[in-house]
Amino acid sequence: MSEQTASADFAALLRELKDRSGLSYGVLAKRLHMSTSTLHRYCNGDAVPADYAPVERLARLCKARPEELVELHRRWVLADAVRGRKGAAVAGTRSEEAGTEPGAAASEAAPPAEASLADAPSAASVGATNTSPSGAGAPPSAPTYADAPDTAIPAPARRRTRTAVLAGIAVAAVAAGVALAVGLPGGGSDGDGDGGRHRPAGAAGMTAEQTAPASSPPPSSAGASPSSSAEEKSPARTPAGSAPAGAPDGEGQKSGVPVTVQADPYAWESPCSQRYLVDKPASGMKPPPLEEGAAAWVAAHGAVSSGQQYLRLTVQGTGAETVVVDGLTVRVAGKRAPLAWNDYAMAYPGVGCGGGVQTRAFAVSLDSARPSLAPEAGNDDFPFKVSESDPEVYYITASVSAYDVDWYLELKWSSGDRSGTLTVDDEGRPFRTSGNKGRPAYEFPIGGDGWVPEGTTKLD
Structure with a gap:
């Protein structure tokens, strides 16, 4: 789908909701805390918001129906994805015109403070990791959370960190390529006697995880760190959307995970339902934020979701092929006595809250011995189908009263003869x-x- 088509489809629905509400651009802009000209650009298709939160707030102000909220989010995902691909292509073209490598250009564009790989999260921790293969003789392993900090990282910082990681990997690739050339016959010797002749073809620039045996997970691509699961039958193990060394163009899609998952743990079903526990007295607390500022507010206060957590998952294919989302499983990483902290409500007293049940809505009680997702009334259960042009959005409400719970989800997918x-x-x-x-x-x-x-x- 072209950028113009995706942006136009998104803007058309946004404009329809605005016109139907009967509210002027000025009134809506004031309530959304943005300029009137910015709102004009969104509704005319001249710009696509970088974040979805203001779009959802606009739709709710215009009293969008649940199915319209889902469709609006789907169109925003497509418009944002196409814009991202265009930006990458422009960066590559500019770097070629300047006589530099695209990876080097990205590295130079990253701020020095964010370009340190030592300070960035590992690729495997960005949000999606496959379990180990059945041939390894070991049961699937869960993520390790022993050293996890108690506070969350704001969304903008996460995006900047991902950029820094990718830029650093690109620089490492160039450096490793130079090192390989030096080690080849006629290019000098590193003193080990083999001159680099025993290094696998195509291994230049790969990280230790990429050159490791097939059972080791490679670095992530677009937030996923795929490796072969107990059910995956694909022989190659490269990041989603990239081709293995020496493979013809277009064959890389067959080797990676064909689906991406974006989790937003700071989404609010409504301010009235959102509460946070904080280990601070009321005198040391800032006022409640708007939804788009929740991530920064949580990080600043070391807050923990109180009573329930509303989670929004966006699942999208990486190509034209259809991917079946077979199910979501809740895994508990730890249970403790509930936090003895103060409970802060995000809603202002006397302000009405509304909103109906979303489609693709699920609920889970974390108090259960074996928590499991169940569709809300009127909603279908798994499986669902996704592709690059047809993403899905799932809304999960996790409730708890008797414990302080660490938990995560496992998404099971299948596509053709592959699964994971x-x-x-x-x-x-x-x-x-x-x-x-x-x-x-x-x-x-x-x-x-x-x-x-x-x-x-x-x-x-």
């Missing part, structure tokens, strides 16, 4: 949700200057 399982978590850490029964609760009155005990606000 992806681990879905919060950037390498488990999702964390704690019960809040009996905890001191606080709210922030409109026009007030601080948090007060919940229920004490007098409404006019």
